[in-house]
Amino acid sequence: MENPRCFANRFVDYKGALLVGQGVEKAVPTVKDLIDKIIRNVPLGSTECDGGLYDGPAGVAYMLYHVSESALFSEHKDSYLKIAKQIIDVSVVYVDGEKDKNMRAAFLLGGAGIYAVAAMVYKALGLADFVKPLTKFRNLWEVCSPINFLECGSDELFVGRAGYLCGALVLKQKLGIEILSMDQIQEICRAIIESGKQYARRKRKPFPLMYSYYGTEYLGAAHGLSSVLQMLLCYQEVLSDGERDLVWQSVDFLMNQEQNCNWPAELGAVIERENELVHWCHGAPGVAYLFAKAYLINKKPQYLDTCIRSGELVWRKGLLKKGPGICHGVAGSAYVFLLLYRLTGNSKYIYRAQRQVETYGTQSICPRSCGAADTAGFAEFLFTEEFKAGSCSVSSVYSLFEGLSGTVCFLVDFLQPDQSEFPLFSVFV
Numbered sequence: 486m487e488n489p490r491c492f493a494n495r496f497v498d499y500k501g502a503l504l505v506g507q508g509v510e511k512a513v514p515t516v517k518d519l520i521d522k523i524i525r526n527v528p529l530g531s532t533e534c535d536g537g538l539y540d541g542p543a544g545v546a547y548m549l550y551h552v553s554e555s556a557l558f559s560e561h562k563d564s565y566l567k568i569a570k571q572i573i574d575v576s577v578v579y580v581d582g583e584k585d586k587n588m589r590a591a592f593l594l595g596g597a598g599i600y601a602v603a604a605m606v607y608k609a610l611g612l613a614d615f616v617k618p619l620t621k622f623r624n625l626w627e628v629c630s631p632i633n634f635l636e637c638g639s640d641e642l643f644v645g646r647a648g649y650l651c652g653a654l655v656l657k658q659k660l661g662i663e664i665l666s667m668d669q670i671q672e673i674c675r676a677i678i679e680s681g682k683q684y685a686r687r688k689r690k691p692f693p694l695m696y697s698y699y700g701t702e703y704l705g706a707a708h709g710l711s712s713v714l715q716m717l718l719c720y721q722e723v724l725s726d727g728e729r730d731l732v733w734q735s736v737d738f739l740m741n742q743e744q745n746c747n748w749p750a751e752l753g754a755v756i757e758r759e760n761e762l763v764h765w766c767h768g769a770p771g772v773a774y775l776f777a778k779a780y781l782i783n784k785k786p787q788y789l790d791t792c793i794r795s796g797e798l799v800w801r802k803g804l805l806k807k808g809p810g811i812c813h814g815v816a817g818s819a820y821v822f823l824l825l826y827r828l829t830g831n832s833k834y835i836y837r838a839q840r841q842v843e844t845y846g847t848q849s850i851c852p853r854s855c856g857a858a859d860t861a862g863f864a865e866f867l868f869t870e871e872f873k874a875g876s877c878s879v880s881s882v883y884s885l886f887e888g889l890s891g892t893v894c895f896l897v898d899f900l901q902p903d904q905s906e907f908p909l910f911s912v913f914v
């Protein structure tokens with residue numbers, strides 16, 4: 486029976502040689518064309534700024550910033566940054582007017598992410614004004630410190646505290662300055678830990694830390710336990726010994742929830758093999774970053790092995806039918822190969838990423854075709870009506886997490902794999 490979520494991978498696996506013909510000379514102009522098309526299709530002055538970094542215009546601004554950082558695109562650096570500024574300025578005005586202060590504190594879906602990208606773009610342009618959005622970001626600390634600041638769940642990545650910590654981490658990496666004081670970071674980490682302890686106790690969970698979002702006990706990167714723990718590991722130096730123990734126990738607890746190289750979307754669910762989610766948002770391609778971080782900290786082989794098994798699953802089931810994005814699309818699963826390349830240095834993962842890129846250029850990725858391979862260039866293909874119809878919504882076609890801006894980030898990283906990192910979610914800092 487045909488898998489409803491992914492195309493069968495009929496590629497031969499790595500035999501010691503990379504594919505030829507995917508060189509930088511050929512790829513850079515293609516990526517540039519893709520960017521031009523995105524810019525043409527995203528109304529620059531639009532006041533429709535909903536969706537933040539996830540699927541709003543701010544995510545497109547981040548993509549342009551990311552490309553402008555790459556030496557391969559240095560020729561276009563200034564023009565990309567100027568367009569990024571135009572986009573993000575409108576988003577900043579929009580979010581300044583947001584009445585709900587909790588939405589202002591949201592990283593992937595709201596204000597914190599917009600202010601963070603504004604600070605990065607301004608700094609890259611050499612504008613001293615970068616301090617303004619940075620100060621707005623910093624001030625959100627107070628909003629998300631109270632344990633139950635959000636009724637839906639205060640700790641996850643999109644709107645909760647893990648997201649805020651993630652934003653602070655990205656900012657520190659890109660701006661090269663401290664964003665929050667040690668006390669502030671400590672207070673947020675303590676709130677996350679206390680909230681997880683209380684939830685686990687109240688719901689009589691047999692493990693130390695657990696969370697829910699709108700009543701669901703997610704495990705994956707999007708709203709779940711894995712990205713919350715990942716952020717706590719990123720700041721583990723501010724934790725007490727006892728808190729650190731709780732975090733590591735929880736990491737091992739999550740490791741034990743693996744079902745044949747994957748994790749169910751929610752705690753206790755049983756994965757049905759023919760219908761499983763292999764997405765960054767839900768499943769191994771997102772959970773892998775937690776174990777990568779764990780491995781980078783303490784070098785225990787079982788964490789690396791867990792990442793490698795995730796990669797094996799993605800090789801079998803990562804040619805997703807849901808579109809080009811990084812959340813639940815082809816680029817998101819392919820990022821796991823770049824992660825594994827950085828962790829192991831093994832060229833096999835570059836080859837596998839190459840194969841994933843190759844599928845952009847074949848009809849076989851098209852939901853309406855029956856698998857006949859064709860050779861349309863991937864950029865042309867991505868703009869066909871069939872492909873648009875196959876992704877979640879037309880409005881998010883150009884976005885960072887569900888659309889082509891995420892694809893661009895992936896392709897740029899694919900061309901410089903030694904510096905690659907999942908957008909806004911690095912484990913190497």
Ligand SMILES: [Zn+2]
Pocket residue numbers: 707764765766767812813
């Ligand atoms: Zn998703």
